């Protein structure tokens with residue numbers, strides 16, 4: 001069976017390039033102090049987006065990075081320690097100045113519980129930046145269409161995660177900063193990998209799926225019936241421990 005990373009890499013041409021890269025740089029730049037920074041990257045993927053963030057934020061900062069990634073081979077970024085781990089299995093042995101969770105919470109058993117647990121390893125004034133799809137994102141709408149009414153916590157929208165984090169207490173959650181990019185709808189129609197990635201995600205969300213003969217065709221039909229099928233909407237929020 002392929003890993004989530006394999007699925008996503010295969011589907012990347014249709015999902016589009018790096019979304020919200022500039023927004024994430026600006027949010028991190030605003031909130032992260034200068035100096036020596038202990039950084040935790042949760043679900044680092046192939047490291048490309050992390051490498052970009054580091055290079056854009058490097059003025060006045062030196063990074064010591066722990067990169068968690070259950071699927072990718074280790075050691076792609078200088079100065080980073082790669083751990084082949086799911087976040088659920090990670091027991092921090094240090095405090096961090098910044099944690100970046102970019103499009104990896106979909107795969108966690110319970111992202112709210114994980115954010116809460118990770119927050120106990122934040123230094124005072126340190127933060128977690130969580131990037132996740134919005135309820136209105138075309139990918140989330142496709143996900144809901146595949147799962148029916150069975151969509152559960154991990155794969156719900158960033159708005160739902162924010163609400164749940166606030167109701168847990170003990171954390172301050174910023175407003176969600178929204179970003180919009182375009183899904184290459186024509187490419188999705190030609191590329192079976194997107195259907196495969198979405199069905200894999202639905203299966204990881206513990207949704208019992210009906211067997212479907214032609215998943216790609218079904219995804220194409222769902223997209224064709226959808227208003228605004230090109231709208232990829234994501235959100236970024238910053239989570240801190242309440243004082």
Ligand SMILES: C[S@@+](CC[C@H](N)C(=O)[O-])C[C@H]1O[C@@H](n2cnc3c(N)ncnc32)[C@H](O)[C@@H]1O
Pocket residue numbers: 003004005008042043044045046047048049050068069070071072085086087088101102103104107108109
């Ligand atoms: C959509 S990719 C995002 C990669 C990277 N953060 C980026 O922005 O390019 C999600 C990543 O999370 C990883 N992942 C899956 N389950 C995870 C878990 N339980 N804990 C941490 N990472 C996980 C996947 O292997 C995949 O590489």
